[in-house]
Amino acid sequence: MPSPAFPQQESLEQSLRAANQRFYAAFESLDFGQMEGIWLHEDWVQCVHPGWDLLVGWDEVRDSWARIFANTKRIKLALSSVRARVEGEVAWVACTEHVTSLFSSGFDEALVQATNIFVLREGEWALVARHSSPLPPETEQTVQ
Amino acid sequence: MPSPAFPQQESLEQSLRAANQRFYAAFESLDFGQMEGIWLHEDWVQCVHPGWDLLVGWDEVRDSWARIFANTKRIKLALSSVRARVEGEVAWVACTEHVTSLFSSGFDEALVQATNIFVLREGEWALVARHSSPLPPETEQTVQ
Numbered sequence: 001m002p003s004p005a006f007p008q009q010e011s012l013e014q015s016l017r018a019a020n021q022r023f024y025a026a027f028e029s030l031d032f033g034q035m036e037g038i039w040l041h042e043d044w045v046q047c048v049h050p051g052w053d054l055l056v057g058w059d060e061v062r063d064s065w066a067r068i069f070a071n072t073k074r075i076k077l078a079l080s081s082v083r084a085r086v087e088g089e090v091a092w093v094a095c096t097e098h099v100t101s102l103f104s105s106g107f108d109e110a111l112v113q114a115t116n117i118f119v120l121r122e123g124e125w126a127l128v129a130r131h132s133s134p135l136p137p138e139t140e141q142t143v144q
Numbered sequence: 145m146p147s148p149a150f151p152q153q154e155s156l157e158q159s160l161r162a163a164n165q166r167f168y169a170a171f172e173s174l175d176f177g178q179m180e181g182i183w184l185h186e187d188w189v190q191c192v193h194p195g196w197d198l199l200v201g202w203d204e205v206r207d208s209w210a211r212i213f214a215n216t217k218r219i220k221l222a223l224s225s226v227r228a229r230v231e232g233e234v235a236w237v238a239c240t241e242h243v244t245s246l247f248s249s250g251f252d253e254a255l256v257q258a259t260n261i262f263v264l265r266e267g268e269w270a271l272v273a274r275h276s277s278p279l280p281p282e283t284e285q286t287v288q
Contacts, residue, residue, distance in 0.1 A: 044229050046238055048257050051280065054238050056227060083200060085188050085273075087263050090234035092273060094190055094198050113192050115259060115275040119231050129229075129236060131259040133277030136195065 012086045012120075019118055019125035020084070020093040024077045030069045036062065040119065040126040048131045050112050074102040089120040096135065111135040156230045156264075163262055163269035164228070164237040168221045174213045180206065184263065184270040192275045194256050218246040233264040240279065255279040 019038075026034035039045060041058040048054050049068070055061050078098040085092055097112040117129035163182075170178035183189060185202040192198050193212070199205050222242040229236055241256040261273035 044227075046227060048238075048259070048277070050277075053279065054225060054227070054240070054257060056238075081198060083188075083190060083198070085190075087234045087272075088232050090231045092261060094192075094200075094273070094275075096198070113198060113275070113277075115192070115261075115273065117236060117259075117261070128231075129238070129259065131238075131257070131275040131277070133192070133194075133257075133275070135197065 009086060012091070013084055016084050016086055016091045016093065016118060016125050017082070019127070020082070020095070020116055023116060023127055024079065024097075028075055028077055030072060030075065032066060032069055035065050035069070038127045040121060040128050042128070045127075046129045048133070050110070050132050050134045071103060072101055073104060076100040090117065091120075091125065092117045097132070111137060153230060156235070157228055160228050160230055160235045160237065160262060160269050161226070163271070164226070164239070164260055167260060167271055168223065168241075172219055172221055174216060174219065176210060176213055179209050179213070182271045184265065184272050186272070189271075190273045192277070194254070194276050194278045215247060216245055217248060220244040234261070235264075235269065236261045241276070255281060 023038045026038050039058065039061060043057040045058050045061055046054060046056050047061045047064060049064060052064070055064050076099070080096045080098065082093060082095040093116045095114055097114055099108075099110045099112055101108045101110070111134070112132050113135050114130065114132040116127060118125040119128050167182045170182050183202065183205060187201040189202050189205055190198060190200050191205045191208060193208060196208070199208050220243070224240045224242065226237060226239040237260045239258055241258055243254045243256055245252045245254070255278070256276050257279050258274065258276040260271060262269040263272050
């Protein structure tokens with residue numbers, strides 16, 4: 001069987017996709033400890049939640065997740081159009097999130113476009129930046 | 145005078161900020177040739193314009209700029225909260241864009257949050273990914 005042309009690059013992309021999946025698994029779990037383990041805890045990490053201003057530094061990012069988790073009863077995230085790119089020890093994943101949330105006050109369905117940036121630290125991909133933003137609902141997108 | 149602790153890193157961040165400025169100058173110029181020179185022309189580059197779906201590959205990204213430039217008479221982009229991060233030969237800039245546009249059909253003011261990812265190629269920062277998304281108007285943001 002032929003071996004892949006760039007085995008190391010291929011396995012880095014596989015581990016990147018796995019890290020991205022772990023982020024969404026942590027999000028769905030609403031387990032703050034899991035989410036904490038995904039991010040690099042540095043003062044330059046950043047996050048844009050849909051419609052929010054930019055948050056900078058692990059303190060702000062951590063607090064935002066604590067708030068989101070506290071206000072969410074259940075969340076389901078399905079992904080589509082996942083695009084992953086590795087450039088040396090930095091990588092990013094763009095994907096569309098199909099989000100179903102159950103809050104104390106009700107129920108919400110949303111389509112979100114996300115770019116998640118990771119850096120390789122001690123052989124593991126750590127999340128360092130996330131930009132997520134609302135997309136128009138799917139019904140609108142199919143009308144041409 | 146003491147020299148900076150990491151002169152190379154400092155100059156890389158300076159050149160990154162300059163590359164980000166060149167992107168906005170190209171956008172304001174509505175000169176397609178300038179915009180073309182900012183991007184890496186690869187099939188994996190990506191762009192999310194505010195409220196648009198993800199575009200992948202230079203062909204799609206190029207066509208989107210051609211369309212935007214054709215439909216815009218004048219545009220002014222002022223930046224705030226510019227955050228730049230260099231990680232080896234990859235870097236990204238997060239910033240808030242205060243956009244004033246003049247179209248054939250009218251006038252628009254918008255606040256946009258952007259993450260621009262660059263890679264170093266032959267000593268120059270080339271734009272490879274952009275995620276931009278609308279923010280609520282400033283008047284709403286100042287009401288707490």
